[in-house]
Amino acid sequence: MEKMAFLFPGQGSHFVGMSKGLYDQYTIVKQTFEEANDVLGYDLAKLCFEGSLAELSKAKNAQPAILVSSVASFRVYMQELGIVPQFLAGHSLGEYAAFTCAGAIRFADAVKLLHERGKMTDEVAVSGVGAMSIIDGVERKLVMDECKAMEQEGRQVWVSCYNTPNQTAISGESDAVMELEDRLANHGGLATPLLASAPFHCSFMQPMADQLLDKLSGLEYGFFKYPVITNRNAEPMAHSEKVAQNLALHLTSPVQWERTMQYFKHKGVTLTVEMGPKNVLTNMVKANVDGIEALCYGTKEDRKKIEQILAAYPGLRKHIPTIITRSLAVAVATLNQNWDNEEYQEKVVKSYRKIQEIQDRLEETGEKPTLEQMRTALDLLKIILDTKKVSVEEQTRWFHQIIDETGMYYELSDYLAPSRLAEKISR
Amino acid sequence: MEEMKVKIKKFLSRFFRKHELGDDEDIFALGFVNSLFAMQLVMFLEKEFALTIDSRDMDLDNFRTINRMVSLIQEKAAVDQQSSQVSGG
Numbered sequence: 001m002e003k004m005a006f007l008f009p010g011q012g013s014h015f016v017g018m019s020k021g022l023y024d025q026y027t028i029v030k031q032t033f034e035e036a037n038d039v040l041g042y043d044l045a046k047l048c049f050e051g052s053l054a055e056l057s058k059a060k061n062a063q064p065a066i067l068v069s070s071v072a073s074f075r076v077y078m079q080e081l082g083i084v085p086q087f088l089a090g091h092s093l094g095e096y097a098a099f100t101c102a103g104a105i106r107f108a109d110a111v112k113l114l115h116e117r118g119k120m121t122d123e124v125a126v127s128g129v130g131a132m133s134i135i136d137g138v139e140r141k142l143v144m145d146e147c148k149a150m151e152q153e154g155r156q157v158w159v160s161c162y163n164t165p166n167q168t169a170i171s172g173e174s175d176a177v178m179e180l181e182d183r184l185a186n187h188g189g190l191a192t193p194l195l196a197s198a199p200f201h202c203s204f205m206q207p208m209a210d211q212l213l214d215k216l217s218g219l220e221y222g223f224f225k226y227p228v229i230t231n232r233n234a235e236p237m238a239h240s241e242k243v244a245q246n247l248a249l250h251l252t253s254p255v256q257w258e259r260t261m262q263y264f265k266h267k268g269v270t271l272t273v274e275m276g277p278k279n280v281l282t283n284m285v286k287a288n289v290d291g292i293e294a295l296c297y298g299t300k301e302d303r304k305k306i307e308q309i310l311a312a313y314p315g316l317r318k319h320i321p322t323i324i325t326r327s328l329a330v331a332v333a334t335l336n337q338n339w340d341n342e343e344y345q346e347k348v349v350k351s352y353r354k355i356q357e358i359q360d361r362l363e364e365t366g367e368k369p370t371l372e373q374m375r376t377a378l379d380l381l382k383i384i385l386d387t388k389k390v391s392v393e394e395q396t397r398w399f400h401q402i403i404d405e406t407g408m409y410y411e412l413s414d415y416l417a418p419s420r421l422a423e424k425i426s427r
Numbered sequence: 428m429e430e431m432k433v434k435i436k437k438f439l440s441r442f443f444r445k446h447e448l449g450d451d452e453d454i455f456a457l458g459f460v461n462s463l464f465a466m467q468l469v470m471f472l473e474k475e476f477a478l479t480i481d482s483r484d485m486d487l488d489n490f491r492t493i494n495r496m497v498s499l500i501q502e503k504a505a506v507d508q509q510s511s512q513v514s515g516g
Contacts (some may be wrong), residue, residue, distance in 0.1 A: 012462075012463050012466065015466070016481075016482070017482065051479065051481075052473055052479045053466070053469055053470055053473060053480070054470045054473040054474045057466075057470050134461075134463060136461070178444075181444065182444060182445070185444060185445070191442075191444075192442065192461055192463050192464050193441055193442065193467075194463065194467075195441070195467050195470075195471070196467075196470070
């Protein structure tokens with residue numbers, strides 16, 4: 001059986017026309033872009049499809065655009081194929097899409113957050129306090145040694161991404177970055193400066209990290225459906241309460257992509273699927289490890305190949321959760337704090353049985369649940385959770401998770417506001 | 428036109444350090460040029476010369492040398508002028 005990891009690309013993966021193919025083909029992609037447009041208050045979709053490239057490339061646009069495109073790809077995949085990954089990992093900015101698709105950050109929050117983060121990035125870039133360059137063609141070790149040598153001379157430049165054994169990024173003070181480029185060129189290194197970029201993943205980003213942490217601390221984080229292998233230490237993370245701190249530190253710590261790929265290899269991953277506008281990370285997988293197939297769901301040819309590979313495992317599709325099965329699971333998984341046995345029997349037990357009856361019928365007929373059955377199950381679940389005295393915050397998290405896991409973002413979005421739900425049921 | 432060349436050369440010098448680029452020198456033949464470079468070049472030309480490079484112009488030959496880039500900019504400017512005359516008239 002395939003063991004899968006999903007990869008999410010970072011800055012530079014945008015282009016004019018990104019996600020247009022999927023947008024024209026799938027309603028869920030249109031809805032995802034529409035939600036982003038509503039959150040941002042401007043037409044991000046138009047910018048993605050028509051440009052100009054200069055406008056789209058501004059970080060305040062590119063950062064949310066790459067996120068939306070990645071989440072849209074992921075949602076199409078889950079709807080069409082639905083076989084779950086073992087791990088998620090995003091390169092640099094891509095870590096936000098990984099957390100979003102893992103269920104830890106809500107999509108609307110992520111869109112808004114990345115617009116804000118992008119604005120901060122643009123300010124840092126314009127201020128010219130630092131620079132960032134991609135270095136190809138020299139070994140990681142040499143780049144590290146040269147950085148150390150420069151540090152000893154009192155210069156500020158660091159390795160900011162360990163991409164492959166022969167590709168790194170360097171960030172730091174602008175003159176020091178250029179000087180290091182020249183030194184590495186003498187060893188056969190090739191530098192590609194990222195002109196409008198901030199000096200990401202080094203201590204020059206500390207002021208922005210402080211600002212960002214303010215915004216991150218104001219968000220609510222959900223449960224992880226899949227572990228995210230973080231850029232900072234190439235280890236799995238699945239703790240909602242650590243996300244904010246992690247993403248602030250992420251700005252000042254180097255991206256350990258090479259180690260992330262080795263982690264996958266070590267854990268027996270056989271297939272990586274890149275969820276983004278275009279194939280950026282796929283070649284990087286091959287440059288790091290042997291024996292892992294790497295494909296990009298955003299490109300048509302690769303999409304076909306992924307479908308073919310996964311068609312070999314029809315049994316796996318059955319495990320895809322529905323609103324009904326998830327409602328049953330959540331009804332059981334939550335703690336009861338109501339010791340009135342009569343009320344418990346009347347509301348919790350009876351409601352649970354009613355949901356179970358729907359499920360029994362579906363299993364008999366082999367049909368998928370109708371929207372009406374889904375709504376009935378969720379209404380009954382709401383009664384169960386209220387009776388068990390589960391807090392409003394926890395209920396909100398569960399409803400978000402159920403809807404996220406089943407991909408019913410727009411059909412059942414009214415269930416995501418608990419107060420509205422309470423009104424609806426009491427009516 | 429000379430002014431355009433100076434601007435383009437200045438931009439390219441950040442990428443091709445320690446190499447004096449000739450007006451007809453093939454930048455893609457110099458060795459390593461990746462998609463990140465290509466993207467930044469397009470962005471620079473769009474921004475610096477206030478034009479929009481669409482997918483029809485995205486042919487490597489249009490960007491191969493400094494002189495080719497200058498021709499592309501002039502072509503685009505001429506088209507813009509014509510269309511603005513039509514709409515203005």
